[in-house]
Amino acid sequence: MxxxxxxxxxxxxxxxxxxxxxxxxxxxxxxxxxxxxxxxxxxxxxxxxxxxxxxxxxxxxxxxxxxxxxxxxxxxxxxxxxxxxxxxxxxxxxxxxxxxxxxxxxxxxxxxxxxxxxxxxxxxxxxxxNPGCFATCIQLGLLPLAAKGLLKSEVHINATTGSTGAGQGLSTTSHFSWRNNNLSVYKAFGHQHLNEIGESLSMLNPDFDQTISFIPQRGDFARGILAAMYFESDLTAVEAQDIYENYYAEHPYTHISNKNIDLKQVVNTNKALVHVEKHGNKLFVVSIIDNLLxxxxxxxxxxxxxxxxxxxxxxxxxxxxxx
Amino acid sequence: MxxxxxxxxxxxxxxxxxxxxxxxxxxxxxxxxxxxxxxxxxxxxxxxxxxxxxxxxxxxxxxxxxxxxxxxxxxxxxxxxxxxxxxxxxxxxxxxxxxxxxxxxxxxxxxxxxxxxxxxxxxxxxxxxNPGCFATCIQLGLLPLAAKGLLKSEVHINATTGSTGAGQGLSTTSHFSWRNNNLSVYKAFGHQHLNEIGESLSMLNPDFDQTISFIPQRGDFARGILAAMYFESDLTAVEAQDIYENYYAEHPYTHISNKNIDLKQVVNTNKALVHVEKHGNKLFVVSIIDNLLxxxxxxxxxxxxxxxxxxxxxxxxxxxxxx
Amino acid sequence: MxxxxxxxxxxxxxxxxxxxxxxxxxxxxxxxxxxxxxxxxxxxxxxxxxxxxxxxxxxxxxxxxxxxxxxxxxxxxxxxxxxxxxxxxxxxxxxxxxxxxxxxxxxxxxxxxxxxxxxxxxxxxxxxxNPGCFATCIQLGLLPLAAKGLLKSEVHINATTGSTGAGQGLSTTSHFSWRNNNLSVYKAFGHQHLNEIGESLSMLNPDFDQTISFIPQRGDFARGILAAMYFESDLTAVEAQDIYENYYAEHPYTHISNKNIDLKQVVNTNKALVHVEKHGNKLFVVSIIDNLLxxxxxxxxxxxxxxxxxxxxxxxxxxxxxx
Amino acid sequence: MxxxxxxxxxxxxxxxxxxxxxxxxxxxxxxxxxxxxxxxxxxxxxxxxxxxxxxxxxxxxxxxxxxxxxxxxxxxxxxxxxxxxxxxxxxxxxxxxxxxxxxxxxxxxxxxxxxxxxxxxxxxxxxxxNPGCFATCIQLGLLPLAAKGLLKSEVHINATTGSTGAGQGLSTTSHFSWRNNNLSVYKAFGHQHLNEIGESLSMLNPDFDQTISFIPQRGDFARGILAAMYFESDLTAVEAQDIYENYYAEHPYTHISNKNIDLKQVVNTNKALVHVEKHGNKLFVVSIIDNLLxxxxxxxxxxxxxxxxxxxxxxxxxxxxxx
Incomplete structure (x- = not known):
């Protein structure tokens, strides 16, 4: 049936x-x-x-x-x-x-x-x-820490989306002659998905009261979002990796890669890949999804x-x- | 099992x-x-x-x-x-x-x-x-006529392939800085797939003794082949369309479109689409496949x-x- | 002044x-x-x-x-x-x-x-x-022979243009999500530039009465036209190369390359490059220009x-x- | 002479x-x-x-x-x-x-x-x-403030480069089939150009002792760098715009745009364009150049x-x- x-x-x-x-x-x-x-x-x-x-x-x-x-x-x-x-x-x-x-x-x-x-x-x-595309990509990079109450400082995010994120409407910024080989920023610090991201993080990490600084970019590809994020953290790289792996252990579509990742690993799939690195006192997280899937x-x-x-x-x- | x-x-x-x-x-x-x-x-x-x-x-x-x-x-x-x-x-x-x-x-x-x-x-x-990629794309555009013995004149083919057709070896013509936004011809009239195409056509259409003129091109996309072909034919557009549709009626992966087609209709699928038009005394056939599938x-x-x-x-x- | x-x-x-x-x-x-x-x-x-x-x-x-x-x-x-x-x-x-x-x-x-x-x-x-873009590219590949009265048989042309050829109007086929990594044929055998090409060839080569078969294609790049052309000819490769070089000897923006050419050699310049090869009884000519220049x-x-x-x-x- | x-x-x-x-x-x-x-x-x-x-x-x-x-x-x-x-x-x-x-x-x-x-x-x-490409793009976005001693807090930079930045050597990440429609991060927080940027800023703004957090990205275009940067600042948008315009007033190749900018405005030119916005307590600066020019x-x-x-x-x- x-x-x-x-x-x-x-x-x-x-x-x-x-x-x-x-x-x-x-x-x-x-x-x-x-x-x-x-x-x-x-x-x-x-x-x-x-x-x-x-x-x-x-x-x-x-x-x-x-x-x-x-x-x-x-x-x-x-x-x-x-x-x-x-x-x-x-x-x-x-x-x-x-x-x-x-x-x-x-x-x-x-x-x-x-x-x-x-x-x-x-x-x-x-x-x-159903969540927004940027919101999904970014949250998947932050949820494991938020769930442990370990998100404590400002979060810096730069994320680039493919053209399909703008839908099928014809516009100057989705015109091939303009967008091909181009790159641009839009809605810096003001993307509407910040709200749903904020609500999710607050639900998990109620005392999180820091800024989320989010710079969205228009990429010259059709599908996918890559979000590069960082924030201060006391965790070691190994501890962070463990927290992320444990959080997603039972989730079939989000995987933690211990290697550098690139957008096309997920294009045309329902997968998210997340990669975590520690640099100085910062945790650096890259998250990728196909925006339409x-x-x-x-x-x-x-x-x-x-x-x-x-x-x-x-x-x-x-x-x-x-x- | x-x-x-x-x-x-x-x-x-x-x-x-x-x-x-x-x-x-x-x-x-x-x-x-x-x-x-x-x-x-x-x-x-x-x-x-x-x-x-x-x-x-x-x-x-x-x-x-x-x-x-x-x-x-x-x-x-x-x-x-x-x-x-x-x-x-x-x-x-x-x-x-x-x-x-x-x-x-x-x-x-x-x-x-x-x-x-x-x-x-x-x-x-x-x-x-297993057939070659160009050979598959081109044959699917010619088989229905050959099977009826209706291929009688020189066949003119221009076909453009994506970069994956050249495999993963690193080379000048697969370097991103070179290939991005570029287009070029290679092996004009001399592509090795002409042989397997010729054998198939001769098998179906034994008295076909005309030249197949084939210009391969390197496109600036990763996947897919579009072949544009034409030759003289007495068939009307409707007759030709019927012959093509009948030939592929029981084949699940080759379809005759009565609308103009574009490469991305088949990218990442196992499908071939074929479109037939009549112009003057020529039958014009466009055939598209994903070269890796x-x-x-x-x-x-x-x-x-x-x-x-x-x-x-x-x-x-x-x-x-x-x- | x-x-x-x-x-x-x-x-x-x-x-x-x-x-x-x-x-x-x-x-x-x-x-x-x-x-x-x-x-x-x-x-x-x-x-x-x-x-x-x-x-x-x-x-x-x-x-x-x-x-x-x-x-x-x-x-x-x-x-x-x-x-x-x-x-x-x-x-x-x-x-x-x-x-x-x-x-x-x-x-x-x-x-x-x-x-x-x-x-x-x-x-x-x-x-x-001022001539059309396809018309310029194609004529530059044919003029030297026409001027000698040596164009005698059907001319077969496949030419691919960048998206700027369609102007800045927004349309489905110039939408980035559609055109990126795509390829398609349009106006097969019926492009309006055939008329101006025909008039020029007839002026130089008055008894030329053969068909010009022209398949235009939409490429997934912004600038440039590559035209691949061939026709029957008795000339040797060397004779043809000489005729082409002599014809353009005093023209500063059209050059005969004895090497294979690719589109980006001329993008953002006023140059045309033409390359000539002989295959069997056919002369094969590739011509490239920047369509906007x-x-x-x-x-x-x-x-x-x-x-x-x-x-x-x-x-x-x-x-x-x-x- | x-x-x-x-x-x-x-x-x-x-x-x-x-x-x-x-x-x-x-x-x-x-x-x-x-x-x-x-x-x-x-x-x-x-x-x-x-x-x-x-x-x-x-x-x-x-x-x-x-x-x-x-x-x-x-x-x-x-x-x-x-x-x-x-x-x-x-x-x-x-x-x-x-x-x-x-x-x-x-x-x-x-x-x-x-x-x-x-x-x-x-x-x-x-x-x-001669300066590095990332270093040039980033410094042009920061020099006016550094020259006034107004750079006082951590600087957050995400910058994406075209493939020509990696030179003509053949490599996996410059292979067309890989890079086309792709995006990736590399050398996060560790790019070698941080050193020359740091020296320039210190020369102008000797008491600047904050971190420069720099995430470089590989874009799927051949030419250009877009750097998106922000940091805390007490300046109003108008004050900042004035400082930038004055600093570059006599420099023929760096211009302050009060409109949003996109990479292709500078591709194949020697120009840099810089755009400044104020969001909350942050100054947001976008800077673009052609990496090879x-x-x-x-x-x-x-x-x-x-x-x-x-x-x-x-x-x-x-x-x-x-x-």
């Missing part, structure tokens, strides 16, 4: 990734893929790499004959969608927007769907607010697996692109 | 792709990964994207306790390896080099492993010579599936990188 | 390149840079690499106090502009659009501004129709130099980007 | 850039280009973009008939070269290696050739130690211009690649 899934916002980047995963997920049946703009069109007309894999078409009709609904719409639109459309009791919802991530918006209803932070809660949840649709499926009692990795054993 | 597989030359690009596929192939158990240069090292030290996926190590020992042996060594080295090492009767061999592709080298023993040409023979074969290791696994009576697509439902 | 230049359409790609050249051209003074959409803005707000090089602003006013007017507007808009605005007698005009390239539109007034074809006419001209604004300045009796290379000794 | 220049190590990347600049420098005559490995070969056989621009050949002979000698050899090799070869009195030397940058190696003889720091000393100097050969020519009393910008008004 397969899980019946609906997707709203199926024509965007995270909707496309959801489809790329679910068409091969042995325990899922896609019941509908909703898109206002593309209703009636073949899914493979929009996500052209799916040509030959699916004959599904977008629809503008919703159905209650589903077990789980993925909301892949823009920030703000998830909330509006749920206000405009009554979703039947019993249907689980996984929202990939930022609309319900913060406690103030989540209330008692929505669980922040970072399995490495909230796995047990996710298993019991009916409504998941562990940073979005992959993590959404990981959450679905947990919510429905499937193996956490089902449908997510993805071949890295590697090159 | 899983198929036991051994890999020789596991540290190279095609060996790495083989591993990326087989670690997730439900019907295969990897028994050994042979590498002279890396014996004792973790596989994930070389193919670093496999960190977290496998704890296997390279070995310099061979074992007979296998059902299939993949030879992922360089051209010329497969033949040498088989001369130097007696492989037990009953072990099937799939060779990814060019050593046994041509009739003169294949004898009665080796079958040219292009499923879209030779599927029935592959199913019966013990020894497979349908052009190498993916096709090798497809052949293995056929040889062992598995579903042809098993282990090969790969998520496209898409971006 | 400097040449006073005006630019119309200064906010686009060819307008920007014109500015990048002219700010350093010792014999030119930029009098105005016209842009309807950007009037009043700093030029360096649009062409941000010019920050620190010029304090000029866009204007929506035209002035007659110029010696030469560059039209850098879109196809069709040059004609409209000239219909709507009377340009004073004595002001020379160089139009980068396709509006006056073909004989039917050029009348007796406009000279096709390919110096390697029409240098003497350019020197006398008041109105120049020799294929547009660089050639426009080269024409201006000729029209005003300056050294042909003035202001155009540009440092290649090389990497 | 032209300045006669010799180049040692002319076959490498900085040697090539030197040649690309000097072939168009109106006041310089290249007397010899020394290369042990390439003696006798055409320069355009190695730096193939110079085909058509120069017929010079590499030589293994040195000559004293020069006014200035550029040493473009590897780190350590400049010192060895000068020990093995007596350079005549009166010949000025500009060394692009790190061998004489630090006070301990420079003695009273070598001047650290950062014009924005040492212009007057450079004008009087006979021997110039302002970060190496361009700056070397700028130093030469100063040493010989030429206009500082001569030969360096380079057209940006822009795309």
């Amino acid at each position: 397969k899980i019946k899934a609906g997707i709203v916002g199926g024509a965007g980047y995270t909707g496309g990734e959801m489809l790329r995963i679910l068409v091969n997920h042995a325990s899922v049946e896609i019941k509908f893929v909703h898109s206002n703009s593309n209703a009636g069109n073949l899914i493979s007309d929009v996500h052209t790499d799916l040509f030959g894999d699916t004959d599904l078409r977008f629809t503008d009709m919703l159905s209650d004959d589903i077990d789980v609904l993925f909301l892949c719409v823009g920030h703000g639109d998830a909330k509006k969608f749920l206000e405009a459309n009554k979703i039947a009791e019993g249907i689980k919802i996984i929202d990939l927007s930022q609309d319900f991530r913060l406690a103030a918006n989540a209330g008692n209803k929505w669980v922040y769907g970072l399995p490495e932070l909230n796995r047990d809660k996710v298993k019991q949840a009916s409504y998941i607010a 562990k940073g979005a649709s992959g993590q959404a499926v990981q959450n679905m697996n947990l919510m429905f009692g499937l193996e956490e990795t089902e449908g997510l054993r993805l071949k890295a692109v590697a090159f | 899983k198929i036991k597989a051994g890999i020789v030359g596991g540290a190279g690009y095609t060996g790495g792709e083989m591993l990326r596929i087989l670690v997730n192939h439900a019907s295969v158990e990897i028994k050994f990964v042979h590498s002279n240069s890396n014996a004792g090292n973790l596989i994930s030290d070389v193919h670093t994207d496999l960190f977290g996926d496998t704890d296997l190590r390279f070995t310099d020992m061979l074992s007979d306790d296998i059902d299939v042996l993949f030879l992922c060594v360089g051209h010329g080295d497969a033949k040498k390896f088989l001369e130097a090492n007696k492989i037990a009767e009953g072990i099937k061999i799939i060779d990814l080099s060019q050593d046994f592709r041509l009739a003169a080298n294949a004898g009665n023993k080796w079958v040219y492993g292009l499923p879209e040409l030779n599927r029935d023979k592959v199913k019966q074969a013990s020894y497979i010579a 349908k052009g190498a290791s993916g096709q090798a696994v497809q052949n293995m599936n056929l040889m062992f009576g598995l579903e042809e697509t098993e282990g090969l439902r790969l998520k496209a990188v898409a971006f | 400097k040449i006073k230049a005006g630019i119309v359409g200064g906010a686009g790609y060819t307008g920007g390149e014109m500015l990048r050249i002219l700010v350093n051209h010792a014999s030119v003074e930029i009098k105005f840079v016209h842009s309807n959409s950007n009037a009043g803005n700093l030029i360096s707000d649009v062409h941000t690499d010019l920050f620190g090089d010029t304090d000029l602003r866009f204007t929506d006013m035209l002035s007659d106090d110029i010696d030469v007017l560059f039209l850098c507007v879109g196809h069709g808009d040059a004609k409209k502009f000239l219909e709507a605005n009377k340009i004073a007698e004595g002001i020379k005009i160089i139009d980068l659009s396709q509006d006056f390239r073909l004989a039917a539109n050029a009348g007796n007034k406009w000279v096709y501004g390919l110096p390697e074809l029409n240098r003497d006419k350019v020197k006398q001209a008041s109105y120049i129709a 020799k294929g547009a604004s660089g050639q426009a300045v080269q024409n201006m130099n000729l029209m005003f009796g300056l050294e042909e290379t003035e202001g155009l000794r540009l440092k290649a980007v090389a990497f | 032209k300045i006669k220049a010799g180049i040692v190590g002319g076959a490498g990347y900085t040697g090539g850039e030197m040649l690309r600049i000097l072939v168009n420098h109106a006041s310089v005559e290249i007397k010899f280009v020394h290369s042990n490995s390439n003696a006798g070969n055409l320069i355009s056989d190695v730096h193939t973009d110079l085909f058509g621009d120069t017929d010079l050949r590499f030589t293994d002979m040195l000559s004293d008939d020069i006014d200035v000698l550029f040493l473009c050899v590897g780190h350590g090799d400049a010192k060895k070269f000068l020990e093995a070869n007596k350079i005549a009195e009166g010949i000025k030397i500009i060394d692009l290696s790190q061998d004489f940058r630090l006070a301990a190696n420079a003695g009273n003889k070598w001047v650290y050739g950062l014009p924005e720091l040492n212009r007057d000393k450079v004008k009087q100097a006979s021997y110039i130690a 302002k970060g190496a050969s361009g700056q070397a020519v700028q130093n030469m211009n100063l040493m010989f009393g030429l206009e500082e910008t001569e030969g360096l008004r380079l057209k940006a690649v822009a795309f």
Whole structure:
């Protein structure tokens, strides 16, 4: 008996990734893929790499004959969608927007769907607010220390994202002629993901009251985020490595590498790799994910697996692109 | 009962792709990964994207306790390896080099492993010579007509390959500073794959005696081949489209698109897409594959599936990188 | 006494390149840079690499106090502009659009501004129709033979262009996430530049009545065109090389390389490189240019130099980007 | 009367850039280009973009008939070269290696050739130690404050370099298949350029005793460095902007942009752009250069211009690649 899934916002980047995963997920049946703009069109007309894999078409009709609904719409639109459309009791919802991530918006209803932070809660949840891509990458580099109350000083973060992080909208900074071979900073110290990062760290490490200084950068690649972070710490390199390894020991998609890491180790996979070094009195942490997978649709499926009692990795054993 | 597989030359690009596929192939158990240069090292030290996926190590020992042996060594080295090492009767061999592709080298023993040409023979074969990457891409664009004896005039081909086609050896033309944003021609009219293409076409279309003019190009991307081909034809666009669709109707990895295609539709998948247009008296065919998958290791696994009576697509439902 | 230049359409790609050249051209003074959409803005707000090089602003006013007017507007808009605005007698005009390239539109007034074809006419001209980028690259690979009447058979051309060839308009195929690491064909056999190529070849080689088969491709780089061409020829390699070298002996920006060439040899320069090989009965020619320079604004300045009796290379000794 | 220049190590990347600049420098005559490995070969056989621009050949002979000698050899090799070869009195030397940058190696003889720091000393100097690429980019973002004694707290720097920063040697991390679409950290907190940065800051700001935390990254582009830096400061945004603008007011190649900047604004130019923002109690500075030009050969020519009393910008008004 397969899980019946609906997707709203199926024509965007995270909707496309959801489809790329679910068409091969042995325990899922896609019941509908909703898109206002593309209703009636073949899914493979929009996500052209799916040509030959699916004959599904977008629809503008919703159905209650589903077990789980993925909301892949823009920030703000998830909330509006749920206000405009009554979703039947019993249907689980996984929202990939930022609309319900913060406690103030989540209330008692929505669980922040970072399995490495909230796995047990996710298993019991009916409504998941799927974390942001930067937020996922950065938190995976900080959670083990926060969980021990060992995050005590300002955290310095520089993280570079691929172009798909900006979605499929056409813009100057996603124009090939501009972005190719380019690099730039944006939203220095002011990225919206700082809020969800802060809430997670405070939950684990309530007396953490230091600044998180975060410089986001636009890289000239399509997929992936690399976050380079450091902060003061009394731990030795070995102690830190142990803490990180223990924290993630039972988590199938976050691994601690004792070698230097590079972005393409995780591109097109649901994995996160974390590398820890000690330099003087500072702990230096590098964390990498694929922004569309562990940073979005992959993590959404990981959450679905947990919510429905499937193996956490089902449908997510993805071949890295590697090159 | 899983198929036991051994890999020789596991540290190279095609060996790495083989591993990326087989670690997730439900019907295969990897028994050994042979590498002279890396014996004792973790596989994930070389193919670093496999960190977290496998704890296997390279070995310099061979074992007979296998059902299939993949030879992922360089051209010329497969033949040498088989001369130097007696492989037990009953072990099937799939060779990814060019050593046994041509009739003169294949004898009665080796079958040219292009499923879209030779599927029935592959199913019966013990020894497979896996096709070249350019050869696969180009043949998939020509086979349907050749099979009808409709290839009658000179064939004009321009095909561009990604850098992984040149393997992992360091060279001037694979140096990032040189290749980034660059484009160049090499081996014009003289690429070695012309021979295997010619043999396949002659087999299907014995009276085809025209020139195949092939200009290979080095593109500034890592994966994929796009071949643009044309030749004179009396067929209408509709007739041609029908012939192509019929030819591939039962082949799960080659699809005829009636829309223009672009390389990334197939990158990181085992798919080939073919698009046909009619211009004046010419039939124009574009064919795309991932050179490391349908052009190498993916096709090798497809052949293995056929040889062992598995579903042809098993282990090969790969998520496209898409971006 | 400097040449006073005006630019119309200064906010686009060819307008920007014109500015990048002219700010350093010792014999030119930029009098105005016209842009309807950007009037009043700093030029360096649009062409941000010019920050620190010029304090000029866009204007929506035209002035007659110029010696030469560059039209850098879109196809069709040059004609409209000239219909709507009377340009004073004595002001020379160089139009980068396709509006006056073909004989039917050029009348007796406009000279096709390919110096390697029409240098003497350019020197006398008041109105120049600057050639298209593909047209320039391809013609430079064919002119020497056409001039000898030695082009006798079908010409097969595959040429790949960078993204700047499509201008600064935002579109799906110029979106970074799509184009990065991608390759595709467009307008096969139907590119509009075939017309201007055909007229030039016919002028030199009046009995040439063969097909020119031209497959344009979109490459994943920003600048440059590489055209790979071949056709039947009785010439030996040495004879062909001689004909090419002699033809371009007095042309400072087109050079015959006896080594294989690659695109980045000419990127960010006004140069064209041409390489000739003989294979069987075919002559194989590779030609490379920077589409925005020799294929547009660089050639426009080269024409201006000729029209005003300056050294042909003035202001155009540009440092290649090389990497 | 032209300045006669010799180049040692002319076959490498900085040697090539030197040649690309000097072939168009109106006041310089290249007397010899020394290369042990390439003696006798055409320069355009190695730096193939110079085909058509120069017929010079590499030589293994040195000559004293020069006014200035550029040493473009590897780190350590400049010192060895000068020990093995007596350079005549009166010949000025500009060394692009790190061998004489630090006070301990420079003695009273070598001047650290950062014009924005040492212009007057450079004008009087006979021997110039040309700064490192990272060191140039980072110092240009910090000098104005250091000169006012206003650098008082830890400096946090993340800087990403293009592949040409690693030279033309073939290596795993400069292999196209690896580096394309990739990003990685290296030498965190331990890059050798920290020493020259520290010496410059201490010279200007003697009581600066804080840590400089520097995370270098390898980007997937060929040219350029972007450094993102921050530190605590009491200055307002306007005060800081003023200090920066005043400091560089008379320096032709460093400009303060009050808009966000991106790497390609400076690629293929000798320019540095610096952008300053205030966030909370932190001053945030972004600095960009072309690592081979302002970060190496361009700056070397700028130093030469100063040493010989030429206009500082001569030969360096380079057209940006822009795309």
